[in-house]
Amino acid sequence: MTEEAKTSEPQADPAVSVVGPGDGETIVLGTTRMRVLEDGSHTGHRLAIAESVLAPHTQGPPQHRHGLHDEGFYILSGTVRFTVGDDDYDATAGTLVMVPPGTPHTFANLSDQPAVMLSTFTPDLYVQYFRDLQEALADGQPLTPQANIDAMSRYATEPATDLI
Secondary structure, three states, X not given: OOHHHHHHOOOOXXXXXXXXXXXXXXXXXXXXXXXXXXXXXXXXXXXXXXXXXXXXXXEOOOOEEEOOOEEEEEEEEOEEEEEEOOEEEEEEOOOEEEEOOOOOEEEEEOOOOOEEEEEEEEOXXXXXXXXXXXXXXXXXOOOOHHHHHHHHHOOOEEEOHHHO
């Protein structure tokens, strides 16, 4: 049996993960603060969850497509503008946006108020992308468009260049 197969089988005494209000890994990317609630280590890498606070007037990433994971966004407060292809959607508190693999998308907080959203990644592989970006910024490296594209490519993600 492979190591991967072992981690996805039910455990006789499964560990429960509890992340309190002040807990979780914090990743800061410019005006966005992300709190990783589950990085996949407790879910057999099937699911990761993060809470993100977007400061007012925060632009998101360039429109991009994920090749291997679904991404979900549940808006907890504020308004987040999602651009999917050529269409814009203003998502307010209580709105869920699910983005399947291959769908071009981006998001931004265009308002004067912070916005908070809960994001899911299935499987978990994209959490490491955010860690990589934070590390690059901490090392004093500018987050150039090419550096961002290079980081995305390590996680089966590419810019939606046909929409730029």
